Amino acid sequence: MTVTDAAAQAAIGAAARELHLPTVRAEAARLAEIAVRERQSHLAFLAELLSAEVDDRSSRRRARRIAEARFPRLKRLAEFNVDAVPTIQAATLASLAGGNYMDAGEPIVLLGDSGTGKSHLLIGLGLAACEQGRKVRYVTTAQLVNELVEAADERQLSRVVGRYGRLDLLLLDELGYVQIDPRGAELLFQIITEREERASIGIATNLPFSEWGSVFPDPRLVAAIVDRVTFNAHILETGTDSYRLRTSRTSMSTVMEFPGSGVDRVTEFPL
Template sequence: MTLPRQRGLTEQAADAAIDSAFRLLRLPSIRNEFSDIADRAMKDQMTYRGFLAELLMTECDDRSRRRSERRIKAAGFPREKSLRAFDFVANPNIDAATIHTLASCEWIKKSQPLCLIGDSGTGKSHMLIALGTEAAMRGYRVRYTLATKLVNELVEAADEKQLNKTIARYGRVDLLCINELGYMELDRRGAELLFQVLTEREEKNSVAIASNESFGGCTKTFTDPRHRDRHRLLPPRQHPSAR
């Protein structure tokens, strides 16, 4: 489609041509905001460059917002949680400065793991979802799952001879958030499959785990001594924990 170029358009014809151009160029945000921005530009006596910059930034900001929303939706969080909504006063054992440092996502950039350990009601799930959301907003691919749900999916994939494909899918995301690890003992097969996912991601992409079990209590999840020994061999610096 080619738009006719004419001089001396009436205001109505100009508005129609502008709207058609926005549709053709797929600029929905500019199209929706154009009238308001144009009126504001006239009132504030913006230069042509200033007006153009305002239009382009409107489109860029909205596209960035939509990408963030898509990444958050793709992560599969069960509910919305944010750091702003977290009550640090009610959870004095959680250091706000440490959490806000984690929100910068440098640990994800370095492919480091994160463990959130504490009893029920200490805010682990809230913090896991909130930090995962921060990561998605910063452009990282995130996936959230419950430990039991992940293991069940892996078992089904193994039965259907799709295990490698499933492990690879979980291996590709920048941050894998696993909640409720340690709430129940896994059988040997389930623990082995979960261990394969963790091994696939080791030193490649980050894993964030929320658990009610300390590192010493990992025997409830990983009953095989080989898995427990491998767990203990991970350097402590790779486990920034929020209790």
């Protein structure tokens, strides 16, 4: 019995809906027309159709991971101006973007003054991880501590700690800007311990390790936290010069050609 194109399309749509293949349902007719026009084999047509489904599913997964990470803004590592921060090497960022440190559960610590590009790098690393299909969450230190305190008050702490423990990469920004009370410090320590040598954590801080005692009140707890976040860690120092200011100066530079001289001169306008 011959099946009409309309009946075939209806059958494909029903099967794709049952199997949760939305791209197959949407693209089958269009790709079938291309296959006929280009005289593709049945197997080639099927390969194209399934590849479209896989690509679309991967794209949706990446978008979902990025939304779940809750980045305050999107910053890519490729957009980071390494010329403005001499202490950061492009090869180092390229290596970290590959994600092997997450497979090994290794921490990343970004040290530097305010405005030196720490958050950009932290978000860029997280975005690269999301695009690999990893589970990522960005949160400031103060936000995480507040969430943990509320969870403890509501007897939901184990559930919240477990949720953070299942992430491939936890990004903790702005450590050092707000002092943490003893209870909050102990709760944060639970999160760090839950991930130790098993799942990666990325920390951006404006304080050297020697000054973390100004954030965490218990000296023994400070030593334990520093020990855990520095063991096998990738430590990147962004320095003291403002990344934003140096990048702005670079963008304000223009090339001026003097008529008849054949000479190009770079002129930097004061900010």
